[in-house]
Amino acid sequence: MHIPFQNTFSKLPDTFYQSIRPTPVSNPKLIAFNHQLAKVLGIDSTDTTELAAIFSGNIVPPGAEPLAQLYSGHQFGHWAPQLGDGRAILLGEIIGIDGTRRDIQLKGSGRTKYSRMGDGRAWLGPVLREFIISEAMHHLGIPTSRALAAVATSDPVYREQGALPGAILTRIATSHLRIGTFQIFATRGEIDHLKQLTEYAIERHYPDADGPMGLLRHVCDVQAKLVAQWMSVGFIHGVMNTDNCSISGETIDYGPCAFMDTYHPETVYSSIDQFGRYAYANQSKIIVWNLAQLATALIQQCTAKDAAIEEATDIIQKVPDLHENYWTKFFLKKIGITQQRENDRELINSLLEIMADNQADFTNTFRELSGADGRHHFKDPTIFDQWKEKWMNRLTYEETPESVMQSANPAFIPRNHRIEQMISSALADNFVPFETLSQVLSFPYQDQADHDQFKNPPKPDEVVQATFCGT
Ligand code: AMP
Ligand code: MG
Numbered sequence: 309m310h311i312p313f314q315n316t317f318s319k320l321p322d323t324f325y326q327s328i329r330p331t332p333v334s335n336p337k338l339i340a341f342n343h344q345l346a347k348v349l350g351i352d353s354t355d356t357t358e359l360a361a362i363f364s365g366n367i368v369p370p371g372a373e374p375l376a377q378l379y380s381g382h383q384f385g386h387w388a389p390q391l392g393d394g395r396a397i398l399l400g401e402i403i404g405i406d407g408t409r410r411d412i413q414l415k416g417s418g419r420t421k422y423s424r425m426g427d428g429r430a431w432l433g434p435v436l437r438e439f440i441i442s443e444a445m446h447h448l449g450i451p452t453s454r455a456l457a458a459v460a461t462s463d464p465v466y467r468e469q470g471a472l473p474g475a476i477l478t479r480i481a482t483s484h485l486r487i488g489t490f491q492i493f494a495t496r497g498e499i500d501h502l503k504q505l506t507e508y509a510i511e512r513h514y515p516d517a518d519g520p521m522g523l524l525r526h527v528c529d530v531q532a533k534l535v536a537q538w539m540s541v542g543f544i545h546g547v548m549n550t551d552n553c554s555i556s557g558e559t560i561d562y563g564p565c566a567f568m569d570t571y572h573p574e575t576v577y578s579s580i581d582q583f584g585r586y587a588y589a590n591q592s593k594i595i596v597w598n599l600a601q602l603a604t605a606l607i608q609q610c611t612a613k614d615a616a617i618e619e620a621t622d623i624i625q626k627v628p629d630l631h632e633n634y635w636t637k638f639f640l641k642k643i644g645i646t647q648q649r650e651n652d653r654e655l656i657n658s659l660l661e662i663m664a665d666n667q668a669d670f671t672n673t674f675r676e677l678s679g680a681d682g683r684h685h686f687k688d689p690t691i692f693d694q695w696k697e698k699w700m701n702r703l704t705y706e707e708t709p710e711s712v713m714q715s716a717n718p719a720f721i722p723r724n725h726r727i728e729q730m731i732s733s734a735l736a737d738n739f740v741p742f743e744t745l746s747q748v749l750s751f752p753y754q755d756q757a758d759h760d761q762f763k764n765p766p767k768p769d770e771v772v773q774a775t776f777c778g779t
Contacts, residue, residue, distance in 0.1 A: 309351070309352075309353035309355060309358055309359075309362075310369075311349075311350075311351055311362070311369050311371075311402065312350065312371060312402060312403070313369050313370065313371035313372035313399070313400035313401070313402060313412070314371055314400060314401050314402070314403070314409075315371070315372065315373040315375070315398075315400045315401055316401060316409070316508075316512075317375065317377070317398065317401070317411075317483075317508075318373040318375055320504060320505070320508060321501060321504065323378070323498075323501065324377070324378055324501070324505070325375040325376060325377050325378055325398075326375060326376045326378070326392075326420055326421040326422070327373065327374070327375050328374060328375060328376050328397060328420050328421070329365070329368055329374050329397075330364070330365025330366075330368070330374060330397050330399075330414055330417035330418050331365070331417065331418025331419065331428070332364075332365065332366050333364050333365070333366060333459075333461035333462075333463050333474065333476070334461055334462045334463050335461060335462040336360040336361060336363075336364035336366055336459045336460070336461055336476075337360055337459065337460045337461075338356045338359050338360040338363070338457065338458075338459055339458050339459065339460045339475070339734075339739060340436070340439055340455075340457065340458040340739075340742065340746075341356075341359060341456070341457050341458075342443070342454070342455055342456050342457065345454055345455075345456050345480065346456060347405070348404045348405060348406060349402050349404045349405075349410065349412075349456070349480070350402065350404060350405050351402075359457065360459050363414065363456070363457040363459050363476065363478045364414075364417075364459040364461060364476050365397065365399070365414050365417045365418070365476065368399070369399075369400075371400060372399045372400035372412075373400060374397050374398065374399050374400065375397065375398050376392055376393035376394075376396070376397055376398070376420035376421060376422055377392060377393050377398060377484060377489070378390070378392045378422065378489075378492060379391055379392055379486055379488035379489040379491070379492055379551050380488050380491050380492040380495065380551065381486070381487065381488030381491060381549050381550040381551025381552070382488075382491075382549060382550045382551075382598075382601060383547075383549045383551070384549065384580075384581075384585055385585065385597075387495075388551075389492075389495065390422070390492065391422065391488060391551050392420065392421070392422025393420055393422055394419075394420060394422045394423040394424060394426050394428060395415060395416055395417070395418075395419075395420075395423065395426055395427075395428045395429060395430060396413050396414065396415045396416075396417065397413065397414050397417045397418070397420065398411055398412070398413050398484065399412045399413065399414055399478075400412055408482060409482070409483075409512065410480050410481065410482055410483075411480065411481050411482070411483055411484050412456070412478060412480060413478070413479050413480070413481070413484060414476055414477070414478055415430055415435070415438075415476065415477040415478075415479060416428070416429050416430030416431075416435065416465075416474065416475060416476040416477060417476055427465065427466070429463075429465045429474055430465065430474070430475055430476065430477065431465040431467060431472035431473060431474060431475060432460060432472065432473045432474070432475040432731070432734060432735065433472070433731045433734075433735070434563075434776075434777075435458050435475040435476070435477040436458060436475075436730065436731055436734055436742055437562070437727055437731065438455060438477055438479070438562040439455040439458050439477060439742075439746075440722050440727060440730065440742070440745055440746060440749065441562050441565060441567075441722050441727070442454055442455050442479065442559070442562055443455050443746065443749065443750070444721065444722045444749040444752065445543075445559055447749060447750050447751065447752050448541055448718055448721075448752050449537075450534070450537045450538065450541070450543075450559065451530070451534060451537075451556070451557050451558040451559060452558050452559040452560075453479045453480060453481040453558055453559065453560050453562075454479065454480045454481070455477060455478070455479055455480075456478040456479065456480050457477070457478040458475055458476070458477055458478075459475060459476045459478075460473060460474070460475050461473075461474040461475065461476065462474075473735070481554070481556065481558050481560060482512075482513065482556045482558060483509075483512055483513065483554075483555065483556055484554070484560065485505075485508075485509050485512075485513075485554065485555040485556070486550070486551055486552065486553055486554050486555060486560070487527075487550040487551070487553045487555070487598055487599075487601055487602045487605070488549075488550050488551035488553075489505060489555070490502065490505060490506070490555075490602060490605040490606060491550060491601060491602075491605045493505060493605075494604070494605035494606070494608040494609075495605075497608075499608060499609050502605070502606075502608060502609045503609050506519075506520050506523060506606065506609060509523060509555050510522070510523050513526070513555060513556050514526040520606040520607070520609055520610060520616070521606070521610075521616065521619050521620060521623065523555075523606065524599075524602060524603055524606050524620060524623050525623055527555055527557070527599065527602060528599050528623055528624070528626075528627050528630065529557075529630065530556070530557025531553065531557055531595050531598070531599060532595065532599075532627055532630040532631035532634055533557065533631075533634045534557050534558075534559065535591050535592060535595045535631060536592075536631055536634035536635040536637075536638050537634075537638060538559070538591065539588070539589075539591060539592070539635060539638075539639075540635075540638035540639060540641075540642060540716070541567065541671075541718060541721060542567050542568040542571070542588070542670040542671060542721065543565065543566075543567055543568075544565060544566050544567075544568060544575060544576070544577060544578075544586070544587070544588045544591070545559070545561075545565050545586060545591065546563055546564040546565045546566065546576075546577060546578035546581060546586055546775065547561060547563045547564065547565075547578065547580070547581075547586065547777070548586045548591060548594045548595070548598065550598050550601050550602070553595075553598045553602075563578070563775075563777040564577060564578035564579060564580065564581075564774075564775035564776055564777050565577075565578075565775065566578075566724050566772075566775050567671070567721040567722055567723060567724070568588060568670050569669055569670070569671075569723060569724070569765045569766060569771075570667045570668070570669055570670070570765070571660065571663045571664055571667075571668055571669070571670040571673070572588070572664050572667075573587070573588055573589035573660075573664060574587050574588065574589065575587060575588045576588075577724070577772070577773075577774055577775040578774070578775055578776075578777075579774040579775065579776050579777075580777060592628075592631055592632075592635070595627070595631065596624065596627045596628055596631070599624060599627055600624050603620040603621075603623065603624050604620075606620070607620055636648060636652075636653060636656075638716070639656045640652055640656060641712055641713070641715075641716035642656075642674050642677070642713065642716045642717055643655065643656055643659065643674075643677060643699060643709075643713070644677070644678070644703055644706055644709025644710065644712050644713045645702070645703075645706060645709070645712075646706065646712055647705075647706075649702075649705065651702075652702070655698060655699060655702060658695060659695055659699075662686065662691045662692065662695060663685075663686075665687075665691070666685070666686040666687040666688060666691060666692075667687060668682075668685040668686055669685050669765045671717070671718060671719075671721050671763075672685060672763060672765070673685045674713075674716075674717040675717045675718065675719050675763075677713055677717065678709075678710045678713035678714050678717065680696070680700075683696070714753060715753055717753075718752035718753055719752065719753065719754065719755055719756070719763060720748050720749055720751075720752045720756070720759070720762055720763065721749075721752065722745065722749055723762075723765070723766065724766070724772035724775065725766035725770040725771065725772055726741075726745060726762060727745075727772075728770075728772055729741060729770075730742050730745050744759075745762070748762050
């Protein structure tokens with residue numbers, strides 16, 4: 309098999325990364341392969357032995373120049389002066405049949421210079437979890453890294469729970485440049501490196517951007533939009549640290565993330581998010597904070613400092629409105645509205661308020677609106693009836709509200725309890741639930757009568773209280 313690997317990142321100064329090959333594993337076995345994505349990348353092999361060897365890192369194909377990227381970041385608001393790919397390796401880049409350059413990254417591929425106390429490995433649970441959730445995100449129509457392959461190894465990985473089966477995930481993104489990649493050079497005062505990185509990012513993602521502030525504008529736009537899209541499907545990223553915030557505007561770093569069942573703006577699942585910094589509704593504010601950190605880093609390379617500070621301040625100050633406009637657009641579609649009118653924001657906000665008060669299921673309530681229903685999700689259904697009356701009046705001004713709602717309100721999301729059940733089965737060597745879940749979530753906006761059970765929220769004994777990073 310020939311995969312035309314390249315690597316433009318490796319042409320940057322060698323302080324940007326560590327050249328390193330993945331650490332070989334024992335008995336790599338291909339447990340999942342995304343044929344649809346492989347086709348886009350121009351990978352046409354069906355030789356599972358060879359695919360397993362490549363996507364476990366045991367064979368490094370010609371043209372790939374594997375490396376671990378250096379970055380830093382603010383973790384939960386605290387500055388971490390140096391991070392980096394500690395359990396991931398960028399194998400190389402591929403230009404797909406669509407002409408897009410993408411990173412091919414292995415996660416769980418062994419220790420690097422940036423591993424600190426970690427073992428550089430991943431176990432099966434988080435690998436399958438990321439596979440399912442990132443692909444679901446893609447099929448929901450939201451920018452994200454994607455999952456190409458999952459390989460099981462016979463090397464155990466030791467975590468709190470004991471010895472667990474090792475696995476490696478291959479993920480694909482248009483790049484893995486993050487806010488933290490800029491922060492590290494800015495804080496170290498390596499201005500030439502910061503400039504090189506800025507040029508590289510502009511060329512790769514936003515060729516029309518005019519310098520550092522042009523880049524900032526683009527990233528603000530894509531991130532303000534991304535977070536609004538997450539919120540519109542009830543997604544909580546869980547670790548919105550600046551090192552997990554991409555320049556491309558794709559969702560990256562699926563750790564303790566989750567889709568909400570019952571709606572509440574303060575929902576937190578992540579076991580490490582003690583104070584709710586990254587709670588569902590707080591994501592709107594955190595993205596502004598993160599983008600302000602990017603602005604601070606980018607400014608360092610500008611010679612006319614005062615002017616740059618003024619421009620960056622102006623850009624950042626506009627992010628809350630920018631995000632709110634996206635948020636409004638996405639949420640109004642969820643109630644069938646395409647052209648905003650006066651009082652529409654109040655209409656959607658009042659629905660969210662009564663959903664929270666009545667512990668309504670986020671996904672199912674919205675989905676059932678297209679059948680003008682949803683009342684049975686409310687503890688007090690008459691509250692919904694009152695809202696519905698106002699809503700129905702408003703909908704008389706809309707042409708095709710049902711179809712607008714059908715394509716804005718998924719029927720299927722990767723619910724936590726389903727993911728947990730899928731992982732338990734996989735640990736018992738049963739991959740059928742993984743396959744079924746993948747299949748159902750490939751068409752999230754289609755009713756699939758055979759799979760109605762995947763719409764159900766968890767029963768009381770199935771509720772997942774906390775999600776873990778899986779490190
Ligand atoms: P994350 O919370 O996944 O964004 O990871 C934060 C940092 O910890 C990154 O630099 C990771 O590469 C590193 N890290 C997380 N888990 C491991 C591990 N098992 N081995 C080595 N490094 C890790
Ligand atoms: Mg990370």
